[in-house]
Amino acid sequence: MASRPEGVVTATGVRRVFGGTTVLDGVDLRIEKGEVVALLGESGSGKSTLLRILAGLDEEATGEFTTFGSKAVVFQEHRLLPWKRVAENVALGVRGGDAPDRTATALEEVGLAERGRAWPSELSGGQSQRVAFARALVREPDLLLLDEPFGALDALTRLKMQALFGRLRARHGFAALLVTHDVEEALLLSDRLLVLDRGRIAEEIEVDLGHPRAVDVPGFNELRRRLLALLHVPADPEE
Amino acid sequence: MRLRPRRLITPIALVAVWEGAAQAGVLSPDKLPPPSKVAEAAWRLTLDGSLGLHLLESVERAALGLLIGGLLGLFLGAVAGLFRNGDDLVDPPVQAARMLPHLGLVPLLIIWVGIGESLKVSLVALGAFFPIYLNTYAGIRDIDERLVEAARTCGLTQLERIRHVVLPGAMPSLFLGLRLAFAAGWLSLVVGEQVNGQSGLGFMMMEARDFSQTEIVVLGLIVYASLGLLSDLALRTAERRALSWRRGLKAS
Numbered sequence A: 001m002a003s004r005p006e007g008v009v010t011a012t013g014v015r016r017v018f019g020g021t022t023v024l025d026g027v028d029l030r031i032e033k034g035e036v037v038a039l040l041g042e043s044g045s046g047k048s049t050l051l052r053i054l055a056g057l058d059e060e061a062t063g064e065f066t067t068f069g070s071k072a073v074v075f076q077e078h079r080l081l082p083w084k085r086v087a088e089n090v091a092l093g094v095r096g097g098d099a100p101d102r103t104a105t106a107l108e109e110v111g112l113a114e115r116g117r118a119w120p121s122e123l124s125g126g127q128s129q130r131v132a133f134a135r136a137l138v139r140e141p142d143l144l145l146l147d148e149p150f151g152a153l154d155a156l157t158r159l160k161m162q163a164l165f166g167r168l169r170a171r172h173g174f175a176a177l178l179v180t181h182d183v184e185e186a187l188l189l190s191d192r193l194l195v196l197d198r199g200r201i202a203e204e205i206e207v208d209l210g211h212p213r214a215v216d217v218p219g220f221n222e223l224r225r226r227l228l229a230l231l232h233v234p235a236d237p238e239e
Numbered sequence B: 001m002r003l004r005p006r007r008l009i010t011p012i013a014l015v016a017v018w019e020g021a022a023q024a025g026v027l028s029p030d031k032l033p034p035p036s037k038v039a040e041a042a043w044r045l046t047l048d049g050s051l052g053l054h055l056l057e058s059v060e061r062a063a064l065g066l067l068i069g070g071l072l073g074l075f076l077g078a079v080a081g082l083f084r085n086g087d088d089l090v091d092p093p094v095q096a097a098r099m100l101p102h103l104g105l106v107p108l109l110i111i112w113v114g115i116g117e118s119l120k121v122s123l124v125a126l127g128a129f130f131p132i133y134l135n136t137y138a139g140i141r142d143i144d145e146r147l148v149e150a151a152r153t154c155g156l157t158q159l160e161r162i163r164h165v166v167l168p169g170a171m172p173s174l175f176l177g178l179r180l181a182f183a184a185g186w187l188s189l190v191v192g193e194q195v196n197g198q199s200g201l202g203f204m205m206m207e208a209r210d211f212s213q214t215e216i217v218v219l220g221l222i223v224y225a226s227l228g229l230l231s232d233l234a235l236r237t238a239e240r241r242a243l244s245w246r247r248g249l250k251a252s
């Protein structure tokens, strides 16, 4: 019997070098079942690289890393196949006779029950991204890997999608690694924050703010300032 | 692409001017017979069955050549597009061979396969091969790698990724290749059929030239053109059906 419960992600000493440049230089990471971990870092700090490694899309990474259970990925761009209707995109790679039912349920959960027969080109950016979430959810993942999933959306759509993410998470209880460069988003959605800097996890912060949360809960601003400092951003606009 | 009646005005006017000029004796009937005489010849040769026979013969050659060249182009283009080894082994010789003007190969082909049926079919196949190869290759190469990656995270095997992502993604390029192949195929047929032969539209035209039946030469030209037009129309229709997912893209 293991002394600790099986983590959904266990990684130690993950390294990735691109032609002489070391992007990841020994990353240690553990994500527990049902835990949402936000991964912050400056642009180019290697967040996407780490996520792709965990998604099994990078064959050249070294170190030890395992993910437990099923996983699904949502990228910054929706990455829907333009030649498949929305429902076919969601059902992509889903096996078993109940696939159509599960597809319908997933689309309903993201509020697009009516759009199953639409082509991706007929959807707005926000709708497309919701389909991408449905495509992930239909796999009933133990782990969701999210690479700036709201990054390409306009501000209002982004807020709606963040709320949707909160609801889906409460219902399904998946664990998630949420890559983002949006400090507020990270504080709103995660249980724990990691800051990636110079190829390592430079900082780890527990977020004990309760759920659901808003930007005006006590303690939010302190955390926000601390994070911005870690990301080398002045917290207040310069005079 | 709907046919508007206004667009018919100039073609009809041109035919009318041609007819008028021929009737008035401005055009020598030996050089360019009036459209009415061409129509008359078409009617006569249709009734005695010879036009249909020659047409069938030509279409058969074209179809066989397109099939052989097209399948070969599709296969080699897919091998070069999908596999790195295939690319290294197949692409360089094909790119080099592409520089040869294939219609200039006629003398060599005559030495190799003779002046008979194989010459015509080989020429059409050569003409069709390159556009299909190049566009299959390019279509596969230009697939958005991010879509393939997304399909991988959805648990699709390599074969499934080819079926659901690579092939449909290469489809627009493939259709372009098909249309170019048809155009090149007809052209090759015209050239091939000028070399000897006992049947086919080209033979019909060469024979008519020997007897100074200019109207049949013109008729042959018109039939060739119609074949090209019809095949292009059919391809466009097939393309619209197969690529209906693009409709949204164009509308938005």
Ligand SMILES: Nc1ncnc2c1ncn2[C@@H]1O[C@H](COP(=O)(O)OP(=O)(O)O)[C@@H](O)[C@H]1O
Pocket: A018, A023, A041, A042, A043, A044, A045, A046, A047, A048, A049, A050
């Ligand atoms: N396929 C690649 N080839 C070469 N360099 C890469 C590749 N992918 C990422 N990099 C480099 O690795 C660094 C980290 O990239 P990335 O993980 O995308 O950063 P982030 O997502 O944090 O913005 C960048 O400097 C980038 O240029």
Ligand SMILES: [Mg+2]
Pocket: A047, A048, A049
């Ligand atoms: Mg990134």
